[in-house]
Amino acid sequence: MFRVGARFVHTPAARKALIEKIIRVDHAGELGADRIYAGQMAVLGGSSVGSIIKKMWEEEKEHLDTMERLAVQNNVPHTVFAPIFSVAAFALGAGTAMLGKEGAMACTVAVEELIGRHYNDQLKELLEDDPEAHKELLKTLTRLRDEELHHHDTGLENDALKAPMYDALKFVIQLGCKGAIKIAEKL
Ligand SMILES: [Fe+2]
Numbered sequence: 594m595f596r597v598g599a600r601f602v603h604t605p606a607a608r609k610a611l612i613e614k615i616i617r618v619d620h621a622g623e624l625g626a627d628r629i630y631a632g633q634m635a636v637l638g639g640s641s642v643g644s645i646i647k648k649m650w651e652e653e654k655e656h657l658d659t660m661e662r663l664a665v666q667n668n669v670p671h672t673v674f675a676p677i678f679s680v681a682a683f684a685l686g687a688g689t690a691m692l693g694k695e696g697a698m699a700c701t702v703a704v705e706e707l708i709g710r711h712y713n714d715q716l717k718e719l720l721e722d723d724p725e726a727h728k729e730l731l732k733t734l735t736r737l738r739d740e741e742l743h744h745h746d747t748g749l750e751n752d753a754l755k756a757p758m759y760d761a762l763k764f765v766i767q768l769g770c771k772g773a774i775k776i777a778e779k780l
């Protein structure tokens with residue numbers, strides 16, 4: 594990092610590393626989200642919340658496409674744990690959906706709250722570095738953040754809080770996701 598006026602900005606190498614970290618972890622996150630909703634659909638596709646889950650899933654597919662594109666453009670390899678994350682995320686989606694629609698929605702609230710916060714942290718990091726240099730990425734991540742928070746609210750509107758052991762469920766899911774984030778930021 595070096596100082597420009599009152600601001601500290603990254604060296605070109607550090608900036609590249611920052612962008613790589615962000616794209617790799619976000620790609621992993623969107624892959625996980627796609628698989629979570631796929632798991633939920635497998636169990637609850639035909640239920641009263643099927644169309645609600647399907648709509649969120651469609652948005653996650655678009656998020657994943659966006660991250661795939663960014664990864665190609667910036668030459669960022671996917672996390673080596675992508676296959677494991679995929680299986681774990683599907684199991685998380687299907688497993689919570691087996692608790693009923695409230696369980697699925699509690700999973701959505703837990704994941705989307707964490708991801709929304711994570712996108713906010715990244716936006717802050719990019720803004721602190723250089724709003725102009727990161728203009729396009731900031732725009733994309735802001736849109737994704739807003740859509741994740743909308744998913745979070747959809748979960749709350751659809752009885753997430755009525756899930757069995759809501760607090761414990763949320764805690765465990767967020768703990769798992771935090772671990773996955775830590776790993777995907779590095780490898
Ligand atoms: Fe997403």
Ligand SMILES: [Fe+2]
Nearest residue numbers: 626705741744
């Ligand atoms: Fe989402």
